Amino acid sequence: MVELRYQKISDAERFYEILNNPDFEFFxxxxxxxxxxxEWLRKNSKKRKEGLEYNYAIIYEGEVVxxxxxxxxxxxxxxxxxxxxxxxxxWGYGITTKAVKKLEKIAFEELGLLRLQILMEPENIxxxxxxxxxxxxxEGLMKKAYLRDDEYRDCLLYAKVRN
Ligand SMILES: CC(C)(COP(=O)(O)OP(=O)(O)OC[C@H]1O[C@@H](n2cnc3c(N)ncnc32)[C@H](O)[C@@H]1OP(=O)(O)O)[C@@H](O)C(=O)NCCC(=O)NCCS
Structure with missing residues (x-):
């Protein structure tokens, strides 16, 4: 089962470990x-209160993944x-797909957003x-929208709107 919960400062070690993988090529x-x-996690609750960002940990079978x-x-x-x-x-078990569906529900039903976007480099299959x-x-290709490794890169724009 995939669940979301607000990120905690104590997630730092786990996130650091996950993020430092050489296969994170397009991130x-x-x-x-x-x-x-x-330090980044400490800012989360303020960002939430100010309506800037809503960040969650993805939990799979009780573990932060x-x-x-x-x-x-x-x-x-x-x-x-x-x-x-x-x-x-x-990777490859559909966990992120399930997480994004949950996130979308929060965005449309709790936060009242009308439009959600996902940007990624075309090579990030x-x-x-x-x-x-x-x-x-x-919806298209955004030229030089993504800054990665000191280079501005084109990225695909995907979106969904709430009716
Ligand atoms: C992007 C990411 C979050 C996807 O997570 P995930 O849980 O593996 O995603 P899912 O399993 O829900 O779906 C991935 C799909 O891509 C497929 N896939 C992955 N690599 C592929 C490739 N090179 N060629 C074809 N299909 C590929 C998987 O088979 C799966 O499809 P399927 O369900 O039809 O088999 C993960 O790869 C990741 O953390 N990447 C590094 C960070 C990153 O790039 N984040 C996004 C920035 S825009």
Whole structure:
């Protein structure tokens, strides 16, 4: 069973371990130490209160296996961007797809958002698949939208709207 819960500061070690996997080829986030991750997690509750970001741990069979979140567009507050990552050893079991479906329910039903976006590099097949399996539509290629390893890269825009 896949569940979401708010991230805790004590998730820092686990997230650091998950994020420092060489197979995270197309992911923008790099964390240099557990302390840096802890510092990031400390800001979560303030960001939530200010309506900036809603970040969750992905729990599978009681274990923390990854994370996902919604970042609110500060100029158009009805729009949220979804992001996610999962422990390498759990890839391919549909866990992220289930997590995104839960996240979407929070976004549309609790936060009242109207539009959700997922951005990824076209080569990030697993992420494209997650978006497609969750029913997001490809809306186009955003030129130089993603900064990774000091290079601006094109990325696909997937989106879903609430009617
Ligand atoms: C993206 C990510 C979260 C997906 O997690 P996951 O739980 O494995 O995703 P799911 O199992 O729900 O779905 C992935 C799908 O992609 C498929 N897939 C993965 N790599 C693939 C490849 N190279 N070619 C074809 N299909 C691929 C899987 O088989 C699965 O499809 P299926 O259910 O039809 O078999 C995980 O790969 C990850 O953490 N990557 C690193 C971080 C990252 O890139 N995050 C997204 C940034 S936009």
């Amino acid at each position: 923008e986030v790099h964390v240099d130490s557990v302390e840096e991750e802890r 990854g994370a996902c979140g919604i970042m609110i567009d500060q100029h158009r507050e009805h729009i949220g961007e979804i992001g996610y990552f999962l422990d390498r050893s759990y 697993a992420s494209v698949k997650v978006a497609e399996k969750c029913g997001y539509s490809e």
